[in-house]
Amino acid sequence: MMMLVAGFNAAAASRPCSDHTTSTLRLPSTPKLMTKAGVGQPWECCDWVVRDPNFRPTRWQCNDVMAQCSADCRDCVELQGGVGYVCRDWVTSLWQPPVCTPRPWDCCDAAVCDRKLIPDCVCADVVEACPSNCQQCAAVESDDGGAQRYRCLDSFHGYPGPKCSEPWIGKKRN
Structure with missing residues (x-):
């Protein structure tokens, strides 16, 4: 078996390139x-x-x-x-x-959805400012007494979309 593999590799390596092939290795780029x-x-x-x-x-x-x-x-x-x-x-x-269909939020870590086949969801994230596409923005009391925080109260018919924080890193996206 080893002789067969070695013979195949030697034959492939000794084969000359034709004018119609390229020696450049092409890797897939960003899809x-x-x-x-x-x-x-x-x-x-x-x-x-x-x-x-x-x-x-x-x-x-x-x-x-x-x-x-x-x-x-x-x-x-x-x-x-x-x-x-x-x-x-x-x-x-x-x-x-x-x-x-644009969601009222760009991303959401704490989505609350009903159990329908296509759910109705609300994002319970508390943020520094509501996104521009949020229609109902409510002020929320800050736990630490710091800057004013907000929550978008809009409901979205569909899945909540991507999370804002990466689970393996725990940091907010830019």
């Missing part, structure tokens, strides 16, 4: 995460995204119900009752895909 639908991606954005916890690198599936699947969707499933279609394709990316 084009959700480019326009119709350009290789089955969906551009997603409100109901699912992450596969057992697959590395990270891959995502969108469970949004659409009137029809994009032309790039390879696994289009019609839902019962004719309510629409869902593209069951997986997209491999290091980053979570962007949402189609």
Whole structure:
């Protein structure tokens, strides 16, 4: 067995390069995460995204119900009752895909959601200032008597989105 592997490696190493090949090793660059639908991606954005916890690198599936699947969707499933279609394709990316419907917050560590299939969520984070897309911003008493803090009271129909702090670091994102 060892002789066979050594012979194969020697044959591959002694093979001359033709003019049509390149000796440059090409590594994958940062993926084009959700480019326009119709350009290789089955969906551009997603409100109901699912992450596969057992697959590395990270891959995502969108469970949004659409009137029809994009032309790039390879696994289009019609839902019962004719309510629409869902593209069951997986997209491999290091980053979570962007949402189609903007949330009232950019990120949330303490989301409170009901138990519906598509939940209604509120972010209970106490922040220095509410995001610009928050409609109902309420002042909250500070525990340490310091600067005024706020909480966005808006409800969002959908998943709460990414967390603000990284669980392995415990620091806020910039």
